[in-house]
Amino acid sequence: MKDGGTQQAEKTGRRTGLILLLLGTALTAAGLLQGQYASVLAKAIRICMECVGIG
Amino acid sequence: MGIQAAAALLQNANFKGFFTGRISEIAAKGVCVPGLNCYSCPGAVGACPLGSLQSFLGARPFRLPYYVVGLLVFFGALLGRAVCGFLCPMGWIQELIALVPVRKRNRFRLDQPLRKLKYLVLAATLILPVFIARTPFFCKYICPSGTTAALFLAAADSQIRGLFGSLFNLKFGILAGLVILSLFIFRPFCKYLCPLGALYGCFNRVALYRGSVTESACVHCGRCAEICRMGVDPVKNINSAECIRCGDCVGSCPAKAIRFGFTAGKEPRIIVKEADMNNVQ
Structure with a gap:
């Protein structure tokens, strides 16, 4: 069993997590609408010279 | 370990690439994976969230990276650092190295202060590309996943080997250091350096x-x-x-x-x- 304060903190944490999950979904959707998927794809299908320690 | 192995294999399912040295160009590469997995790895079938984020932050004209930030917030709010424990190939590699029977020391004086280093790396990862255009600080100077990708590419393509210079040597030194440390300390990269771990750690208190x-x-x-x-x-x-x-x-x-x-x-x-x-x- 948990005391009232811990229970409340647990509920608040869970609620915040849910709100952040929705926020993340909304941001992802906004990015998709702006065509940012294509920008990520364009970068990901070419060898990133900095990443592999060349550029 | 089984889930980690499956996740690492799934995120690097372009097995042909390991032999040809050519990276995958499938549409799925426009989607960020939750863990640290360099998109220049010949096996990668998804995008690295940190590489993509830094690419946006360093691009001119500047655009707010809604898509990548959204995915990071989504993964963080859903799983928190369970991503590190189960879905990150770098974590899995360190755990494999940790299987070598060498006496581990997971509690020592510098352990706690060093943990804060990853937050500094995270700050530098987010801030530096904004001011120094087209410089993905973390990918360029630290990321061991990128160095591992380079080794795979070099194994299959001699032209890549010929391009390695001082920058690669620096990154290789970091990778080698982490491999050696992983023998004695559990997941040193996750504990002390990984900005993605630092970011997901901030979600642990609220993650579902x-x-x-x-x-x-x-x-x-x-x-x-x-x-x-x-x-x-x-x-x-x-x-x-x-x-x-x-x-x-x-x-x-x-x-x-x-x-x-x-x-x-x-x-x-x-x-x-x-x-x-x-x-x-």
């Missing part, structure tokens, strides 16, 4: 996949804190930013007081059956 300790059941034997290789005391702070949700403490608890999951910490609903109600009447 969480831990809970049933206080009335806990016998305070201290076994959970003793067994935790990330140096967390689950009884004091089960949702610590350092907890990667590996679940070692769950198995160690003699009272079965520790739980991880999407419903962990929720008070059980009391269901009164009709028969019980009749008994009451």
Whole structure:
């Protein structure tokens, strides 16, 4: 069993997590609408010279 | 370990690439994977979230990276650092190295101060590309996943080998250092350097996949804190930013007081059956 304060903190944490999950979904959707998927794809299908320690 | 291996293989399912040295160009590469997995790895079938984020931050004209930030917030809010514990190939590689039977030291004086370093790396990862255009600081100077990708590419393509210079040597030194450290310390990269771990750690307190300790059941034997290789005391702070949700403490608890999951910490609903109600009447 948990005391009232811990229970409340647990509920608040869970609620915040849910709100952040929705926020993340909304941001992802906004990015998709702006065509940012294509920008990520364009970068990901070419060898990133900095990443592999060349550029 | 099984889930980690499956996740690493799934995220690097372009097996042909390891032999040809050509990276995948499939549409899925426009989607960021949750863990640290360089998109220049010949096996990668998804995009690295940190590489993509830095690419946006360093691009001119500047655009707010809604898509990548959205995915990071989504993964963080859903799983927190369970991503590190189960889905990150770099974490899995370090755990494989840790299997070498060498005496590990997971508690030493500098351990706690060094943990803060990853937050500095995170700050530099987010801030530097904004001011120095087209410089993905973390990818360029630190990322061991990128260096591993380079080694795979170089193994299949001699032209790449010819391009290696001082920058690669620096990155290779970091990778080699981490490999050696992984023999003696559990997941040194995750503990001290990984900006993605630092970011997901900030979500641990609110992530839907969480831990809970049933206080009335806990016998305070201290076994959970003793067994935790990330140096967390689950009884004091089960949702610590350092907890990667590996679940070692769950198995160690003699009272079965520790739980991880999407419903962990929720008070059980009391269901009164009709028969019980009749008994009451």
